[in-house]
Amino acid sequence: MMTLNDGDQPIETCLQGGVLRIGICRPKKKNALTQQMYQELTAAIELAEQDDRVRVLLLHGTADCFTSGNDLRDFADNPPGGEESPVFRFLRAISRAQKPIIAVVNGPAVGIGTTLLLHCDLVLAGEEARFQLPFVNLGLCPEAASSYLLPQLVGHLQASELLLLGEPIDARRAEQLGLVNRIYPASKLFQRAIFLAQQLAQKPPAAVRLTKSLLKQGQARQVAEVMSKEGELFLQLLQKPEAQEAIGAFLQGRPADFSRFR
Numbered sequence: 001m002m003t004l005n006d007g008d009q010p011i012e013t014c015l016q017g018g019v020l021r022i023g024i025c026r027p028k029k030k031n032a033l034t035q036q037m038y039q040e041l042t043a044a045i046e047l048a049e050q051d052d053r054v055r056v057l058l059l060h061g062t063a064d065c066f067t068s069g070n071d072l073r074d075f076a077d078n079p080p081g082g083e084e085s086p087v088f089r090f091l092r093a094i095s096r097a098q099k100p101i102i103a104v105v106n107g108p109a110v111g112i113g114t115t116l117l118l119h120c121d122l123v124l125a126g127e128e129a130r131f132q133l134p135f136v137n138l139g140l141c142p143e144a145a146s147s148y149l150l151p152q153l154v155g156h157l158q159a160s161e162l163l164l165l166g167e168p169i170d171a172r173r174a175e176q177l178g179l180v181n182r183i184y185p186a187s188k189l190f191q192r193a194i195f196l197a198q199q200l201a202q203k204p205p206a207a208v209r210l211t212k213s214l215l216k217q218g219q220a221r222q223v224a225e226v227m228s229k230e231g232e233l234f235l236q237l238l239q240k241p242e243a244q245e246a247i248g249a250f251l252q253g254r255p256a257d258f259s260r261f262r
């Protein structure tokens with residue numbers, strides 16, 4: 001069963017009735033994702049793809065937080081080194097998965113916590129869900145092909161607002177923008193998500209996979225190319241003083257000051 005506790009197993013998996021639940025569970029750090037967690041997420045997706053018992057993947061966080069995105073401490077101490085880094089391997093795995101992925105979001109979904117949703121097939125949100133893309137605020141650029149997928153989904157101006165201002169939006173706004181399929185009260189969210197996942201898991205699996213593949217095939221090449229380009233730029237920016245100032249400020253609990261940069 002899904003646990004919402006403070007255990008030391010940050011990625012939890014559980015297979016039941018054809019639904020593989022993949023839980024991000026590191027509540028003390030708002031489910032911030034470390035390299036190890038990306039590796040475990042990737043392994044869970046890859047194993048699910050090979051396992052005929054798995055019909056649907058259900059990706060969730062804890063009750064009041066999806067994920068605060070990349071662990072900024074891990075970023076500072078152990079920055080990703082290239083395309084084979086765990087974060088990029090994870091993004092490729094989620095973007096290429098053949099089986100449907102349902103994301104269940106309540107509380108913050110920051111950075112990759114929002115961009116990964118662009119690769120999911122259904123996004124169910126709790127009323128307290130908050131979506132935020134603070135890459136610019138961190139001296140970084142979009143990743144996960146979000147610079148391509150987001151304007152396609154929400155239009156250029158809305159995408160610019162989300163990516164340039166980096167302010168959080170609530171579940172209703174995300175639903176209006178098409179980032180979210182359905183909103184439920186937080187108390188019903190997991191129950192409804194599991195019900196929907198089980199319904200999908202009972203459908204003819206080849207037809208489900210083929211439909212997913214048809215829905216995605218038109219943009220697959222572009223997604224892969226943009227993701228790779230963004231990754232390269234992201235890694236360059238991560239080394240620059242702007243990102244170091246932003247990440248240092250977060251870790252030191254002070255406002256960032258970009259006034260010296262040109």
Ligand code: COA
Binds near residue numbers: 030112
């Ligand atoms: N990386 C590392 N640690 C993080 C983190 C992250 N992305 N997000 C939260 N944490 C840590 C905090 O430093 C804090 O640790 P501490 O208790 O040791 O001081 C703990 O998690 C709780 O976070 P806090 O900020 O107190 O919770 P909150 O409920 O007030 O705010 C967020 C939650 C998610 C809105 C806020 O933590 C946040 O904005 N985090 C950074 C998000 C971000 O920029 N992610 C990177 C995107 S690329």
